[in-house]
Amino acid sequence: MDRKIVPKKETRKLLDKMSEYLVSKGLKSTKQRDLIATVIFESKGHLDAEALYQAARKQDPKVGHSTVYRTLRVLRDSGMVSERHFGDGPARYEVSREGEHHDHLICVKCGKIVEFENEEIERLQEAVAAKQKFVILHHRHEMYGHCAGCSK
Amino acid sequence: MDRKIVPKKETRKLLDKMSEYLVSKGLKSTKQRDLIATVIFESKGHLDAEALYQAARKQDPKVGHSTVYRTLRVLRDSGMVSERHFGDGPARYEVSREGEHHDHLICVKCGKIVEFENEEIERLQEAVAAKQKFVILHHRHEMYGHCAGCSK
DNA sequence: ATAATTGCAAAGGATTTGCACGAGT
DNA sequence: ACTCGTGCAAATCCTTTGCAATTAT
Numbered sequence: 001m002d003r004k005i006v007p008k009k010e011t012r013k014l015l016d017k018m019s020e021y022l023v024s025k026g027l028k029s030t031k032q033r034d035l036i037a038t039v040i041f042e043s044k045g046h047l048d049a050e051a052l053y054q055a056a057r058k059q060d061p062k063v064g065h066s067t068v069y070r071t072l073r074v075l076r077d078s079g080m081v082s083e084r085h086f087g088d089g090p091a092r093y094e095v096s097r098e099g100e101h102h103d104h105l106i107c108v109k110c111g112k113i114v115e116f117e118n119e120e121i122e123r124l125q126e127a128v129a130a131k132q133k134f135v136i137l138h139h140r141h142e143m144y145g146h147c148a149g150c151s152k
Numbered sequence: 153m154d155r156k157i158v159p160k161k162e163t164r165k166l167l168d169k170m171s172e173y174l175v176s177k178g179l180k181s182t183k184q185r186d187l188i189a190t191v192i193f194e195s196k197g198h199l200d201a202e203a204l205y206q207a208a209r210k211q212d213p214k215v216g217h218s219t220v221y222r223t224l225r226v227l228r229d230s231g232m233v234s235e236r237h238f239g240d241g242p243a244r245y246e247v248s249r250e251g252e253h254h255d256h257l258i259c260v261k262c263g264k265i266v267e268f269e270n271e272e273i274e275r276l277q278e279a280v281a282a283k284q285k286f287v288i289l290h291h292r293h294e295m296y297g298h299c300a301g302c303s304k
Numbered sequence: 305a306t307a308a309t310t311g312c313a314a315a316g317g318a319t320t321t322g323c324a325c326g327a328g329t
Numbered sequence: 330a331c332t333c334g335t336g337c338a339a340a341t342c343c344t345t346t347g348c349a350a351t352t353a354t
Contacts (some may be wrong), residue, residue, distance in 0.1 A: 028308055028353050049343080064311040069344060085240060088319095090343060105286050114284050121276050125295060128268050133300035134257050141293045143277060148285035180328050180333055201318080216336040220321060240344095242318060 011041040013079065014095070021078040032063050036071040041083060045094030046113050050095070071135070078136075086113075086142060107147035114147070163193040166232065166247070173230040184208075184215050188223040194234060197246030198265050204245070238265075238294060255292070259299035266299070 018037055019029055039055045040047065047055075051074035053068045072093060082096045086106055101122075102115040121141070129136045145151075166261070170189050171181055184194075192199065199207075224245060227233035234248045236260055250257045253274075254267040261286045281288045 024307085030309060030353070032310070036291060062311075066312080066345080067310060070309080085237065087236060088243075091240070105281060107282055107286070108289060114286070116280050116284070118280055121273055121280075124270060124273050124276070127256060128270055128273075129295055129297065132257055132266050132268070133303075134259070134266070134295065134297045135303045136295045136297035138297075139259060139293070141270040141291070143281055143286065143288045143291040145281065145286045145288035145290075151285075152285045178333085182328070182334060184335070214336075217318095218320075218337080219335060222334080
């Protein structure tokens with residue numbers, strides 16, 4: 001298999017990580033997987049499957065929707081990419097950065113998405129869960145409203 | 153229009169409130185709307201459209217899916233019912249209690265849903281939004297994990 | 305060689321919509 | 330009377346799947 005794309009350094013690392021994951025699972029590396037993964041790795045995140053599909057098609061007009069969804073599943077299962085469901089619409093994907101967690105502020109007017117992190121909230125969350133004897137695996141915390149530009 | 157159902161007191165109040173809303177919007181009261189609304193008003197919440205449809209059909213086997221969805225929209229628009237999207241699955245509905253807000257803890261194993269309220273978190277949230285100059289309209293805060301019974 | 309992957313089109317689940325008929329005001 | 334609501338089936342959106350052909354190991 002030969003790669004047609006020329007990814008940058010960070011992307012290369014991520015591709016290698018994916019490759020390791022594939023080997024460890026007895027799966028194969030394909031140029032489609034590399035292509036789609038590269039698109040995500042080099043994006044600014046919060047893209048949906050359709051956007052990924054369009055972007056991938058610019059490099060290789062033959063990739064199908066299924067391959068995009070299937071690659072997304074591999075990436076999701078490997079923990080390298082996280083899937084988010086904002087509002088109803090399609091799922092959005094973003095690279096999960098090393099041991100980092102963040103939540104989102106979403107502008108319902110212009111669609112702008114801002115990430116935030118707040119340890120105090122995380123702590124309180126744990127306390128709430130503990131009180132109910134829940135063991136938290138993951139959470140989702142989204143705030144919808146108007147961003148600075150849209151609330152003028 | 154005649155009502156075939158015999159709702160309890162609290163439900164009656166809610167039905168009246170819906171009725172007022174309908175009049176105010178130039179919409180009509182129908183036995184289907186009353187039936188579907190009664191099912192929600194008397195439920196323990198977190199039901200999806202299909203469950204509502206099944207329950208309504210026990211009283212009147214002719215109600216269609218569309219009527220359920222359309223009634224849900226009316227209820228949602230009136231603010232009497234809130235729609236939640238947990239994970240991906242179908243939307244879940246619950247009666248919005250007077251000026252009250254709560255978030256959820258969801259057991260990914262047994263599906264149990266526990267509500268929680270934490271003012272401190274709400275305050276911190278506002279602070280986070282303010283820092284980004286966002287005006288929050290609503291938010292969603294869910295924690296997924298194992299409940300006491302499922303983590304043994 | 306063997307087993308996994310691809311692209312396509314068809315199937316799926318959840319929700320919405322067009323339309324002719326029926327019901328509330 | 331007039332307008333809105335209903336039920337059905339068809340349509341839509343997002344995602345998954347079956348399958349025969351192709352490709353990585």
